[in-house]
Amino acid sequence: MPPLDLDALLCDRTASTGYHGRASEQCERRAGEFPCRFHIVVSNANNPTRVGRGDFFYGSIDCSLESSVLQLYDKDLGLTKPYSASVQINEDRLILGGRSFPFQVRRDTRARRMLLRVMPRDGAVVLVLPVRASLRSGQQFVTEHANWILARQDERPAVQVWQDGAVLPLYGAPHIIRHRPDARGGVWVEGQEIHVSGRSEHLPRRLRDWLKRRAREEFGAAARDMAVGLGVAVKRVTVRDTQSRWGSCSAHGNLSFSWRLMLAPAAVARYLVAHEVAHLKHMDHSIAFWRLCAQLLGGESELRAARTWLRRHGAALHLHG
Structure with a gap:
């Protein structure tokens, strides 16, 4: 079986080459320097798998699956990762699978690639974009990582409310918060306890x-x-x-x-x-x-x-x- 002509695919971003072969067959072509805006993907049964990504792609592509299609995607035109959650991106809210989270976009002059962060306290999703990255490519990046974002949200532990009996790690060592409503003196430490005077609503x-x-x-x-x-x-x-x-x-x-x-x-x-x-x-x-x-x-x-x-x-x- 002749090697796939990846150069031809580069000339036509929408082209794809299909083939059928035995499991032992491989199709290889040494890749030179493919611009980072392209993703090389092997798809089988409608489940895309990213083969190479980065500034350049080097090496061989194993196409030994029973029935596969090699496709070249431009990141601004096609998705290269499957996702199951419905995605809606507003100016300051991100809605994934019916769940709403605060959303921010930040431009960073030092950033070399797009990044996603999930803030541990309020679950806000922050998209960090390099200066020259388009907002459209950033939105697609969020869409591709919808499942990742939901997983990080589910892993986020609960906020520790400061109240009487709660534990606060002062200097990394656990201290018990003691509410002293009738005392004076503000806040002070006694052993492994932190005492707070005044009304309970003012304690935090x-x-x-x-x-x-x-x-x-x-x-x-x-x-x-x-x-x-x-x-x-x-x-x-x-x-x-x-x-x-x-x-x-x-x-x-x-x-x-x-x-x-x-x-x-x-x-x-x-x-x-x-x-x-x-x-x-x-x-x-x-x-x-x-x-x-x-x-x-x-x-x-x-x-x-x-x-x-x-x-x-x-x-x-x-x-x-």
């Missing part, structure tokens, strides 16, 4: 404000101590409740951190402080930057351990409060 806000205040003081002090040793200056430290990043550093020397780092082990919070302080010397993620991070933390092992913890457990920090 009081506890959140207390954590923000401590985060601003502690992260700010740690950042300035590190900066002195590097001969740089920290101008201002703020704390926020961001979902997409744990910290940031501006070109003017202003640092920002998520107050939720107060719920992580102290070594993890210290890593984030070191990360942003290192940006005062290197506004990139070069080898020199990571070496400086390790130096501020005391070694490569400390750096790796903190990054691993954050990658595995960071999303859970957004489930409190």
Whole structure:
């Protein structure tokens, strides 16, 4: 059986070549450089399977199925993945299989490919697009990954409400919240308990404000101590409740951190402080930057351990409060 003429398929995006052969038969053709806008797909019984994707496709294509069709799809014209859920995309809502979720589209100058994120706290779906990507291709990307999005939504754990008897991981260690309605003093720690005075409806806000205040003081002090040793200056430290990043550093020397780092082990919070302080010397993620991070933390092992913890457990920090 002669090899499939993929060059001919490239000339005609809607063309397809069918064949019938024994299971032992293979059809191979060495691919040169196919533009990344094309997807090569082997379909059998109407179940498409992606064979190659990326900047370029190299190698051979195994067409040993009893009855197969090789097709070339332009990503803006045809779907290359099956999906079962009905999809409706509005300006700020995404409806999948009758379920509605908040939806956002973000342009990122650093993004090289399209990304999807499901926010752990509210289930918001965020589509990250490179600057030159079309909105239409982004919508198709969401459609192709409808089943993936629903699976991530089903895996999302419940939010941990702050109330009397709930557990809060202060510095990564479990502390029981105790409501003290008749006491005065705001919020304080006794052993493995966090006591909160005032009315019950104000408990979450009081506890959140207390954590923000401590985060601003502690992260700010740690950042300035590190900066002195590097001969740089920290101008201002703020704390926020961001979902997409744990910290940031501006070109003017202003640092920002998520107050939720107060719920992580102290070594993890210290890593984030070191990360942003290192940006005062290197506004990139070069080898020199990571070496400086390790130096501020005391070694490569400390750096790796903190990054691993954050990658595995960071999303859970957004489930409190």
